[in-house]
Amino acid sequence: MGPTEINGLPAHALLVHVVIVLVPVAAVLVGLSSAWPAARRRLGAVTPLVALAALVSVPLTTHAGEWLEERVPADPLVQRHAELGDSLLPWVGGLFVLAAVSWALSRRSASSDSSEPTSSPSPDPAHVASSPAQRGIVVLVAALSIVAAVGSVVQTYRIGDSGAKAVWHDSFSQTADGDGDGD
Numbered sequence: 001m002g003p004t005e006i007n008g009l010p011a012h013a014l015l016v017h018v019v020i021v022l023v024p025v026a027a028v029l030v031g032l033s034s035a036w037p038a039a040r041r042r043l044g045a046v047t048p049l050v051a052l053a054a055l056v057s058v059p060l061t062t063h064a065g066e067w068l069e070e071r072v073p074a075d076p077l078v079q080r081h082a083e084l085g086d087s088l089l090p091w092v093g094g095l096f097v098l099a100a101v102s103w104a105l106s107r108r109s110a111s112s113d114s115s116e117p118t119s120s121p122s123p124d125p126a127h128v129a130s131s132p133a134q135r136g137i138v139v140l141v142a143a144l145s146i147v148a149a150v151g152s153v154v155q156t157y158r159i160g161d162s163g164a165k166a167v168w169h170d171s172f173s174q175t176a177d178g179d180g181d182g183d
Contacts, residue, residue, distance in 0.1 A: 002060035004067040012064035016163065019061050022054035023092055023156045027149035030099045033106075034145035040106050051099040055092050062086065077166035084159045091152040098145040105138060 003011040029047040032039040040047075062085055069082050 001063040004064050010064065010068045010071075012061060012068045015057065015061040015064050016160070018057045019054070019088075020156060020160055022050065022057055023088075023095075024153050026051040026054040026092070026095055026099070027153045030095055030102070030145050031149040033099065034102050034142040040102065044106075045103060048096065048099040048103045051092070051096040055089075055096040058089050058092050062089070075166060077162065077169055081159065081162040081166045084155070084162050088152070088155050088159060091148060091155050094144075094148040095152050098141060098148050102141050102145060105134075105141065 003015075005011055006014050026047075029043060029050055033043050033047045034040070065082065065085055069078060072078060
């Protein structure tokens with residue numbers, strides 16, 4: 001499905017950095033785009049594209065992590081990290097779907113606004129909805145987007161924290177050795 005090693009290193013150790021950057025960036029972009037019409041207009045397709053990149057990075061990283069899990073000693077901390085890692089895809093999938101829906105609604109509204117003759121300019125050219133039903137949909141998408149954004153960032157943090165504990169638990173001394181050379 002994806003790389004398991006990169007230059008002799010487990011790919012998971014490198015790919016996690018893609019996830020821990022892209023997921024929060026996508027979450028911020030989705031949150032801004034869903035709640036702020038000017039941001040939605042300026043960001044345009046960037047938001048769903050970044051969310052798609054985050055979505056693609058999750059199964060690649062998970063696959064590389066499963067490969068690595070089979071090659072390290074069995075450990076409850078590693079098992080916990082793997083279980084949490086499996087829970088990120090639905091959050092980021094939702095984030096992508098909501099980014100795409102928000103973008104599509106914005107595009108649809110922009111195209112319908114440009115086809116309707118108006119006698120005066122709209123007070124907010126970045127508005128997305130003109131009817132109460134459309135506004136309700138936009139508000140629902142915005143609320144779900146905020147939930148997905150917060151949930152995906154919180155889950156990314158939880159997974160990363162459990163991974164760091166699995167890697168570093170009992171791996172170093174609480175005190176320095178005193179001679180400064182690290183040996």
